[in-house]
Amino acid sequence: xxxxxxxxxxxxxxxxxxxxxxxxxxxxxxxxxxxxxxxxxxxxxxxxxxxxxxxxxxxxxxxxxxxxxxxxxxxxxxxxxxxxxxxxxxxxxxxxxxxxxxxxxxxxxxxxxxxxxxxxxxxxxxxxxxxxxxxxxxxxxxxxxxxxxxxxxxxxxxxxxxxxxxxxxxxxxxxxxxxxxxxxxxxxxxxxxxxxxxxxxxxxxxxxxxxxxxxxxxxxxxxxxxxxxxxxxxxxxxxxxxxxxxxxxxxxxxxxxxxxxxxxxxxxxxxxxxxxxxxxxxxxxxxxxxxxxxxxxxxxxxxxxxxxxxxxxxxxxxxxxxxxxxxxxxxxxxxxxxxxxxxxxxxxx
Amino acid sequence: xxxxxxxxxxxxxxxxxxxxxxxxxxxxxxxxxxxxxxxxxxxxxxxxxxxxxxxxxxxxxxxxxxxxxxxxxxxxxxxxxxxxxxxxxxxxxxxxxxxxxxxxxxxxxxxxxxxxxxxxxxxxxxxxxxxxxxxxxxxxxxxxxxxxxxxxxxxxxxxxxxxxxxxxxxxxxxxxxxxxxxxxxxxxxxxxxxxxxxxxxxxxxxxxxxxxxxxxxxxxxxxxxxxxxxxxxxxxxxxxxxxxxxxxxxxxxxxxxxxxxxxxxxxxxxxxxxxx
Ligand SMILES: Cc1cc2nc3c(=O)[nH]c(=O)nc-3n(C[C@H](O)[C@H](O)[C@H](O)COP(=O)(O)OP(=O)(O)OC[C@H]3O[C@@H](n4cnc5c(N)ncnc54)[C@H](O)[C@@H]3O)c2cc1C
Ligand code: SF4
Ligand code: SF4
Ligand code: FES
Numbered sequence: 036x037x038x039x040x041x042x043x044x045x046x047x048x049x050x051x052x053x054x055x056x057x058x059x060x061x062x063x064x065x066x067x068x069x070x071x072x073x074x075x076x077x078x079x080x081x082x083x084x085x086x087x088x089x090x091x092x093x094x095x096x097x098x099x100x101x102x103x104x105x106x107x108x109x110x111x112x113x114x115x116x117x118x119x120x121x122x123x124x125x126x127x128x129x130x131x132x133x134x135x136x137x138x139x140x141x142x143x144x145x146x147x148x149x150x151x152x153x154x155x156x157x158x159x160x161x162x163x164x165x166x167x168x169x170x171x172x173x174x175x176x177x178x179x180x181x182x183x184x185x186x187x188x189x190x191x192x193x194x195x196x197x198x199x200x201x202x203x204x205x206x207x208x209x210x211x212x213x214x215x216x217x218x219x220x221x222x223x224x225x226x227x228x229x230x231x232x233x234x235x236x237x238x239x240x241x242x243x244x245x246x247x248x249x250x251x252x253x254x255x256x257x258x259x260x261x262x263x264x265x266x267x268x269x270x271x272x273x274x275x276x277x278x279x280x281x282x283x284x285x286x287x288x289x290x291x292x293x294x295x296x297x298x299x300x301x302x303x304x305x306x307x308x309x310x311x312x313x314x315x316x317x318x319x320x321x322x323x324x325x326x327x328x329x330x331x332x333x334x335x336x337x338x339x340x341x342x343x344x345x346x347x348x349x350x351x352x353x354x355x356x357x358x359x360x361x362x363x364x365x366x367x368x369x370x371x372x373x374x375x376x377x378x379x380x381x382x383x384x
Numbered sequence: 385x386x387x388x389x390x391x392x393x394x395x396x397x398x399x400x401x402x403x404x405x406x407x408x409x410x411x412x413x414x415x416x417x418x419x420x421x422x423x424x425x426x427x428x429x430x431x432x433x434x435x436x437x438x439x440x441x442x443x444x445x446x447x448x449x450x451x452x453x454x455x456x457x458x459x460x461x462x463x464x465x466x467x468x469x470x471x472x473x474x475x476x477x478x479x480x481x482x483x484x485x486x487x488x489x490x491x492x493x494x495x496x497x498x499x500x501x502x503x504x505x506x507x508x509x510x511x512x513x514x515x516x517x518x519x520x521x522x523x524x525x526x527x528x529x530x531x532x533x534x535x536x537x538x539x540x541x542x543x544x545x546x547x548x549x550x551x552x553x554x555x556x557x558x559x560x561x562x563x564x565x566x567x568x569x570x571x572x573x574x575x576x577x578x579x580x581x582x583x584x585x586x587x588x589x590x591x592x593x594x595x596x597x598x599x600x601x602x603x604x605x606x607x608x609x610x611x612x613x614x615x616x617x618x619x620x621x622x623x624x625x626x627x628x629x630x631x632x633x634x635x636x637x638x639x640x641x642x643x644x645x646x647x648x649x650x651x652x653x654x655x656x657x658x659x660x
Contacts, residue, residue, distance in 0.1 A: 103390065103392045104390070104392050104393060106394075106433075106435045106479070107435075108435045108436055110396075110477075111396035111417075111435065111477040111478070111479055112396070113393050113394055113435075113479060114393065115389070115390030115392065115393050117390065141630075142630065144629070145628065145629045145643060146391045146628040146629065146630075147391075148391070148628075148630055149389065149390045149391070150390070150392075259657055260657060286630070286632070287631055287632030287633065288625070288626075288630070288631050288632075289625060289631070289633075290392075290438075290439065290625045290626065290631070291438065292435070292436065292437075292438060292439075294435070294436035298436060301435060301436055303392070303439075305631075308631070308632070308633070310632060310635075315623070315633065316622065316623055316633065316635075317623060318621055318622065318623050319460070319462040319463060319466075320462065320595075322595075322596055324596075324622060324623075324636075324658065325658075334635070334658075337637065337638075338635075338638075341638065342635075342637065342638035345638050346638070
């Protein structure tokens with residue numbers, strides 16, 4: 036493992052260099068205790084110790100609304116629209132990197148999504164060891180406290196003025212060396228990074244799944260037919276879709292289009308959609324395959340807990356805790372759902 | 385940035401003929417502008433674009449052809465895209481993507497008997513299988529076709545049905561749920577035709593397509609006849625947007641109806657709570 040130690044005063048220079056090639060996005064304090072990724076400028080203060088970015092980072096790869104096609108309504112010719120800005124995300128926590136790694140696999144699977152791929156290829160991810168844990172997060176028990184790939188650099192703050200920066204790609208190494216010579220990390224600095232990881236892990240362990248995440252698919256599947264459980268849970272669901280919107284591993288979308296005023300040409304775009312919204316599975320004739328809120332609610336937990344696992348071998352929930360925060364009905368909570376199922380099954384036996 | 389290829393880009397096709405099948409359903413014959421055959425397999429669907437309106441999935445209703453770049457879809461008017469299609473005149477263009485999805489494994493059916501159970505618009509995709517078999521008639525055993533419609537006014541492909549009913553190498557049985565004064569045929573839901581048919585459950589494959597409520601009952605009848613589950617094929621409809629396994633709309637439990645389906649062997653979905 037190659038690693039360098041970067042000191043706080045070096046960072047501004049690097050950022051300036053990077054900004055010549057990339058749009059840089061960094062965590063900043065938004066309002067009160069909320070943090071958001073914002074475009075970096077000289078004036079922006081990076082919130083190195085943020086706990087959770089309120090909105091997900093999937094927007095950088097799968098924008099809320101994205102043109103995918105322009106068409107000519109006269110001759111029916113059509114061309115792909117692929118917009119892929121060069122962007123650099125500095126300060127991405129491991130659970131969010133894990134979510135991107137999942138999207139990478141899902142989007143490349145079967146029929147590769149060229150729009151996603153182009154954006155992904157033009158984006159650098161500089162990971163950051165968390166220094167705080169959101170009060171709704173449970174990533175440490177979802178196998179998302181550490182990632183082995185999916186970043187170009189991975190930063191760990193080892194003292195108020197220094198970062199241990201692990202190299203994850205050749206491009207990452209090139210970037211970290213862009214503003215002049217830097218120091219190779221010592222064994223002691225590596226050890227300090229390891230301790231920082233253990234420290235945050237200990238903090239994260241306060242809120243966890245009660246059992247190994249590998250067993251979630253099996254547990255949640257056993258409860259698929261337990262209507263009472265899901266109905267009870269989803270009783271107050273507003274079908275607002277907020278839990279979908281904020282989730283870093285939700286990627287469902289709708290496709291729509293608009294024509295210009297002269298009806299000569301137009302463009303087709305995709306837009307975030309959510310399986311919790313009422314009409315998501317409705318077809319012509321009015322038949323809705325998930326007509327009730329509880330069916331949609333169950334689908335979401337099955338998808339996170341089993342369907343994605345069946346495809347990728349890992350859970351579709353990384354435990355970021357965003358949906359827990361976003362749900363006004365206070366019912367979106369994978370950790371509680373999976374724990375309650377576990378308890379119920381245990382007590383049955 | 386421009387790329388030459390995106391799976392979201394349709395190819396142009398031109399409307400060459402149009403025929404009303406009933407008040408709401410019209411048959412469309414299109415030709416691919418490329419001059420190439422569509423190269424679909426029976427049971428597959430395409431995504432059809434009317435630019436400025438949108439895109440919607442339709443089963444290819446004609447059997448596959450290698451010698452021809454024409455193909456047919458039959459469309460029921462229900463909303464924006466389907467209405468726009470009905471408004472097209474011969475010579476008009478559409479965009480198409482696909483063919484997509486799974487299909488009926490025709491090779492498996494060779495030398496076997498076959499039972500078609502078509503409810504309402506389910507006849508449209510099954511027609512692709514049926515006409516393939518009729519064209520290669522000597523490769524297949526006894527063929528039985530059951531067609532059920534809500535009322536006589538909603539029947540589709542009536543001319544073709546009348547014609548194939550005359551054939552001695554195919555048994556056709558039709559029924560309507562609610563007859564009108566002129567209707568002389570069977571009355572009752574499609575399952576009421578089952579006692580009238582003679583099939584050998586060990587050599588018969590079944591393909592059934594119809595409205596969501598129909599499947600359970602048809603499968604029950606098939607089981608009563610002793611047809612093993614792995615000889616029953618269904619095609620399922622779901623809301624579809626991308627057709628590529630990405631957008632999530634068509635999910636049936638963990639399966640994507642657009643990729644893993646729309647055609648399923650019953651054993652693939654028997655255990656899935658959201659399938660039937
Ligand atoms: C695999 C497959 C094969 C099909 N084959 C045929 C066929 O051969 N003939 C035929 O007439 N119809 C077929 N359909 C149904 C057809 O796709 C819908 O009727 C069509 O999408 C409605 O589009 P619209 O723009 O006219 O309706 P809209 O104006 O969009 O809406 C009308 C209704 O259609 C529903 N709907 C909207 N988009 C979709 C969608 N993408 N998929 C399903 N329902 C939708 C809406 O919920 C609403 O209830 C098939 C559907 C699938 C999934
Ligand atoms: S389901 Fe909730 S906790 Fe899990 S990844 Fe999505 S937003 Fe985060
Ligand atoms: S679970 Fe909560 S956030 Fe999700 S749709 Fe229901 S009310 Fe909205
Ligand atoms: S139609 Fe989009 S995933 Fe199947």
